[in-house]
Amino acid sequence: MTEHSTALPGSEGEHRAQAAFGTTRRALAFYNHQMLTYLTPLMSQFIAAQEMVFIATADARGHADSSVRFGPPGFVLVLDEHTLIYPEYRGNGVMASVGNLGENPHIGLLFIDFCHDTIGLHVNGQAKVIEKESLLDYFVNGGTSALANGTLFEQLNLTPAMIEPLIELTLTTGGRRPERWIAVAVEEAYIHCSKHIPLLQKLDKLIHWGTDDHQFKGGDAFEAKSGLRPWLADQAEPDPLLET
Numbered sequence: 001m002t003e004h005s006t007a008l009p010g011s012e013g014e015h016r017a018q019a020a021f022g023t024t025r026r027a028l029a030f031y032n033h034q035m036l037t038y039l040t041p042l043m044s045q046f047i048a049a050q051e052m053v054f055i056a057t058a059d060a061r062g063h064a065d066s067s068v069r070f071g072p073p074g075f076v077l078v079l080d081e082h083t084l085i086y087p088e089y090r091g092n093g094v095m096a097s098v099g100n101l102g103e104n105p106h107i108g109l110l111f112i113d114f115c116h117d118t119i120g121l122h123v124n125g126q127a128k129v130i131e132k133e134s135l136l137d138y139f140v141n142g143g144t145s146a147l148a149n150g151t152l153f154e155q156l157n158l159t160p161a162m163i164e165p166l167i168e169l170t171l172t173t174g175g176r177r178p179e180r181w182i183a184v185a186v187e188e189a190y191i192h193c194s195k196h197i198p199l200l201q202k203l204d205k206l207i208h209w210g211t212d213d214h215q216f217k218g219g220d221a222f223e224a225k226s227g228l229r230p231w232l233a234d235q236a237e238p239d240p241l242l243e244t
């Protein structure tokens with residue numbers, strides 16, 4: 001469980017920016033009326049209805065990366081008011097988000113409902129990567145592996161009742177089977193206002209979960225395959241084994 005500070009929310013940088021641009025009073029009103037250190041029941045209901053979440057991470061040097069995750073409604077599970085967890089499905093193998101979290105556990109999540117209420121929810125916190133083998137071991141054997149042996153799951157306050165639905169999803173067959181889980185200890189939760197969020201219409205689309213088919217993955221939509229890359233400057237011929 002994350003220990004919550006009694007200090008004012010936000011970074012020193014944002015506080016300096018507020019002072020410089022005369023928004024301190026508005027910012028304090030937002031902190032004091034909209035920002036929480038836990039998820040309310042309505043926030044949990046909102047998350048349970050979402051099919052996508054934007055995520056932001058950074059490595060130890062502060063180099064940032066943004067990404068997005070998709071799944072059926074409820075694919076991000078709220079375990080309690082202080083903890084949520086989402087699955088990592090099979091991707092392109094780069095592991096940018098997971099790699100960053102290995103160096104820097106801080107994560108920012110942004111849920112946006114584009115199709116109904118046009119409202120957003122920010123959730124910031126600290127994340128831990130849970131490999132599916134550790135999850136299964138903890139559930140079946142009571143945590144005999146080094147990773148699962150008390151520390152990780154006790155830190156997250158994961159109870160057997162919380163773990164059981166994760167086990168069921170982890171054993172799912174097909175492309176939507178999680179490779180691993182990202183558990184987030186909530187530190188901040190607050191609204192993203194509706195006024196600039198467009199109202200979109202959702203259309204049916206066949207999702208090819210876990211596919212390696214070049215066409216279904218979007219092909220070379222931005223014609224980047226033949227572009228120049230500085231890290232390949234000294235390589236005479238591209239490695240055909242690395243081409244996708």
